[in-house]
Amino acid sequence: MCLSxxxxxxxxxxxxxxxxxxxxxxxxxHHSRLTASTVNSRKGTPTMRIRSALTALALxxxxxxxxxxxxxxxxxxxxxxxxxxxxxxxxxxxSVGITWSSSGGCSNRNNATCTxxxxxxxxxxxxxxxxxxxxxxxxxxxxxxETGHASGTYSHWNGYKLDYGKNTCVTNYIKNTFxxxxxxxxxxxxxxxxxxxxYADEGNHWDVLYYNCGGC
Numbered sequence: 240m241c242l243s244x245x246x247x248x249x250x251x252x253x254x255x256x257x258x259x260x261x262x263x264x265x266x267x268x269h270h271s272r273l274t275a276s277t278v279n280s281r282k283g284t285p286t287m288r289i290r291s292a293l294t295a296l297a298l299x300x301x302x303x304x305x306x307x308x309x310x311x312x313x314x315x316x317x318x319x320x321x322x323x324x325x326x327x328x329x330x331x332x333x334s335v336g337i338t339w340s341s342s343g344g345c346s347n348r349n350n351a352t353c354t355x356x357x358x359x360x361x362x363x364x365x366x367x368x369x370x371x372x373x374x375x376x377x378x379x380x381x382x383x384x385e386t387g388h389a390s391g392t393y394s395h396w397n398g399y400k401l402d403y404g405k406n407t408c409v410t411n412y413i414k415n416t417f418x419x420x421x422x423x424x425x426x427x428x429x430x431x432x433x434x435x436x437x438y439a440d441e442g443n444h445w446d447v448l449y450y451n452c453g454g455c
Contacts, residue, residue: 328356354381358397369453382402402441403447427441428440
């Protein structure tokens with residue numbers, strides 16, 4: 240049920256409470272508590288009335304201010320990243336012809352010479368699939384979630400980034416299709432896709448930051 244449906248239901252429930260003529264219903268929000276008092280406008284005498292409709296309203300109000308819901312939520316809270324295993328990621332990559340390699344020939348996340356996809360974001364894996372399908376180019380991943388990369392919120396370790404080995408096909412597609420947005424702090428030229436993902440040219444590979452799956 241969407242929020243507007245909740246709102247309509249609550250308004251209907253409040254209508255069904257049949258507040259007596261000559262009374263004014265007051266709602267008081269005290270942090271996370273909702274209390275209701277009905278004040279007789281003729282006598283000025285408060286009477287406490289708790290009804291199921293107000294309980295429903297309290298639940299909805301709580302949802303609006305809780306992390307991950309409503310207008311107060313941030314994009315990060317509302318759309319928490321779904322993590323996948325190394326096995327799931329490699330299966331996804333293999334299904335579209337993406338390869339991967341490492342100098343150590345391993346997949347241990349705690350070894351910098353390995354290429355690991357453990358704890359990769361699902362959207363990142365889907366973004367790689369999107370790139371492969373869009374370009375038709377050979378695509379080889381040389382860096383995943385393993386240690387040894389720069390730290391930060393949107394980092395390799397946190398599942399937001401992949402490194403791709405460079406080839407003419409991929410490089411031409413990125414430069415001719417995406418928008419050049421200037422140099423990164425370390426001097427790497429950056430290109431942004433229409434969906435907002437960022438491709439940084441690090442010399443011998445593309446360092447790609449996936450905020451989303453790239454239109455999957």
